Amino acid sequence: MFDFSIVTSWIHELLTSVMPAGLAVFIECVVIGVCLMLAYAVIAIIMIFMERKVCAAFQCRLGPVRVGPWGTLQLFADVFKMLIKEIITIRHADKFLYNLAPYIVVLSSILAFACIPVNKGMEILDFNVGVFFLMAASSIGIVGVLLAGWSSNNKYSLIGAMRSGAQMISYELSVGLSILTIVVLTDTMQFSEIVERQADGWFIFKGHVPAVIAFIIYLIAGNAEVNRGPFDLPEAESELTAGYHTEYSGMHFGLFYVAEFVNLFIVSAIAATIFLGGWMPLHIPGLDGFNQVMDYIPGFVWFFAKALFVVWLLMWIKWTFPRLRIDQILTLEWKYLVPIGLVNLLLMVMCVVFGWHF
Amino acid sequence: MGITLELIVFLILAVFIVASSILAVTTKRILRAATYLLFVLFGTAGIYFQLNYSFLGAVQLLIYAGGITVLYVFSILLTSSQGDRAEKLKNSKMFAGLLTALAGLVICLFLTLKNTFLPSHFEHGELPVSAIGMSMMSGEKYGYILPFEVISVLLLACIIGGILIARKR
Numbered sequence: 315m316f317d318f319s320i321v322t323s324w325i326h327e328l329l330t331s332v333m334p335a336g337l338a339v340f341i342e343c344v345v346i347g348v349c350l351m352l353a354y355a356v357i358a359i360i361m362i363f364m365e366r367k368v369c370a371a372f373q374c375r376l377g378p379v380r381v382g383p384w385g386t387l388q389l390f391a392d393v394f395k396m397l398i399k400e401i402i403t404i405r406h407a408d409k410f411l412y413n414l415a416p417y418i419v420v421l422s423s424i425l426a427f428a429c430i431p432v433n434k435g436m437e438i439l440d441f442n443v444g445v446f447f448l449m450a451a452s453s454i455g456i457v458g459v460l461l462a463g464w465s466s467n468n469k470y471s472l473i474g475a476m477r478s479g480a481q482m483i484s485y486e487l488s489v490g491l492s493i494l495t496i497v498v499l500t501d502t503m504q505f506s507e508i509v510e511r512q513a514d515g516w517f518i519f520k521g522h523v524p525a526v527i528a529f530i531i532y533l534i535a536g537n538a539e540v541n542r543g544p545f546d547l548p549e550a551e552s553e554l555t556a557g558y559h560t561e562y563s564g565m566h567f568g569l570f571y572v573a574e575f576v577n578l579f580i581v582s583a584i585a586a587t588i589f590l591g592g593w594m595p596l597h598i599p600g601l602d603g604f605n606q607v608m609d610y611i612p613g614f615v616w617f618f619a620k621a622l623f624v625v626w627l628l629m630w631i632k633w634t635f636p637r638l639r640i641d642q643i644l645t646l647e648w649k650y651l652v653p654i655g656l657v658n659l660l661l662m663v664m665c666v667v668f669g670w671h672f
Numbered sequence: 673m674g675i676t677l678e679l680i681v682f683l684i685l686a687v688f689i690v691a692s693s694i695l696a697v698t699t700k701r702i703l704r705a706a707t708y709l710l711f712v713l714f715g716t717a718g719i720y721f722q723l724n725y726s727f728l729g730a731v732q733l734l735i736y737a738g739g740i741t742v743l744y745v746f747s748i749l750l751t752s753s754q755g756d757r758a759e760k761l762k763n764s765k766m767f768a769g770l771l772t773a774l775a776g777l778v779i780c781l782f783l784t785l786k787n788t789f790l791p792s793h794f795e796h797g798e799l800p801v802s803a804i805g806m807s808m809m810s811g812e813k814y815g816y817i818l819p820f821e822v823i824s825v826l827l828l829a830c831i832i833g834g835i836l837i838a839r840k841r
Contacts, residue, residue, distance in 0.1 A: 336676055336677035337677075339677060340677060408701065408703065408704070410704065411703060411704065411707060414707065441726040441730070441798065442726070442798045442799075442800065442801055443726050443727045443730050443798075443801055446727070446730045446731075446734070447726065447729075447730040447733070449734060450730045450731075450733035450734035450737075450738060451733065453733070453734055453737070453738025453739070453742075454733065454737055454738055456738065456742050457707075457710060457737070457738075457741055457742055457745060460742065460745045460746065460749060461703070461707065461745065463749075464703060464745075464748075464749055465703075472749070475749075476746075476749065479742065479746060483742065501802075502801070503801055
């Protein structure tokens with residue numbers, strides 16, 4: 315496997331040889347920040363293009379085809395349009411909070427995005443409480459959504475924000491429980507370590523029954539957490555115009571839109587990392603030749619293939635099922651997913667204690 | 673003592689925290705006060721991360737920024753309307769508040785300057801999660817099992833109380 319930390323440590327040594335360590339660290343932080351933002355934007359563009367194409371495929375259409383080859387330049391035209399649109403200010407609204415809200419949402423999304431391990435040695439934030447930090451970072455976004463709904467001075471926005479807040483807070487619980495199930499199996503919360511432990515089989519195979527249940531719960535709850543799929547009530551167009559971002563225009567709306575799509579990617583990437591092995595190739599214990607062939611495929615290819623597969627699953631769900639009512643959403647979470655998640659956690663603890671896993 | 677990167681980061685965080693705290697108590701709009709409080713909590717989490725105590729930093733973000741502030745914002749959303757402004761403070765209240773703040777400042781300064789700090793034996797690297805978990809669940813010396821359990825009973829009581837108030841009769 316190619317270890318990316320060779321490159322980063324080489325750059326670090328090069329910088330420290332010509333300047334003091336503090337300045338070198340500062341420059342590295344700035345460069346990494348810029349790269350992170352760039353990756354964020356590129357992933358958002360890929361996600362939006364994929365959403366359009368997958369949606370079209372499920373509805374027996376072609377999707378964007380006219381601008382550029384297979385419609386690939388359509389997205390850049392859209393981004394350009396978004397950038398040059400006027401940013402409207404609302405009368406009688408709290409301007410400070412109105413302008414702040416999209417940035418809080420994007421901040422939380424970028425913090426969560428920085429936790430994802432893409433390749434061996436290619437993690438940006440790799441705390442030993444990584445899983446915990448990821449959940450903390452993604453919970454900040456709720457504040458942004460609530461502030462956006464309130465400061466728009468519009469009752470549809472407010473109702474959308476309240477629904478969104480209630481839904482995101484509730485489903486965070488299920489996401490946490492299903493991730494905790496895997497943490498019990500791995501006894502670590504560090505993302506790089508979680509991936510390393512899957513060298514002899516991904517957790518969805520090693521943890522068998524409880525891991526599969528946790529994976530399904532995670533997919534449902536993660537889908538609800540990012541306000542998509544059958545759970546897109548907060549922005550139900552037909553009832554609430556556009557939910558909490560009704561009053562936003564131009565790039566402020568663009569930030570919400572981008573954050574939503576990258577959050578979809580983050581949820582999928584986390585699912586790929588903790589259940590499907592992240593950048594770890596498919597290894598089958600005993601078949602050494604097969605394992606070696608798999609090792610020739612670079613880690614980031616594995617990572618993106620798995621993450622995009624989960625994204626595709628979530629899009630499939632989104633474009634297949636009708637939207638739920640708000641009370642149905644909350645019932646599903648509190649009466650079904652949370653109890654199942656708790657029992658599943660207990661089952662996983664029993665599996666680990668009695669050594670029933672592989 | 674030269675100017676290091678750590679010192680600059682600390683100073684930026686400190687200025688950020690102080691400015692946000694002052695804004696949080698002087699603003700007239702309650703939701704803005706909650707937002708400035710969120711900034712203060714972010715800054716505190718930043719200091720924890722700078723001290724390499726990522727567990728406490730993550731807890732700060734999850735419990736305070738993601739939990740308590742959301743709760744505040746939710747209750748403000750449910751109870752107040754867009755145009756609400758805080759009433760102007762009476763002079764006596766203003767005076768009492770200033771006096772309390774001054775007293776707090778004096779006590780803090782007195783303790784900080786008077787206390788002889790132990791030489792810091794700072795360990796680089798993060799605290800292992802298992803050590804935190806063990807001390808949280810141990811009943812021996814420096815164990816936190818009692819507060820841990822008491823807090824869980826308190827939270828259970830809160831949940832039951834909330835259900836009792838909110839249920840339909």
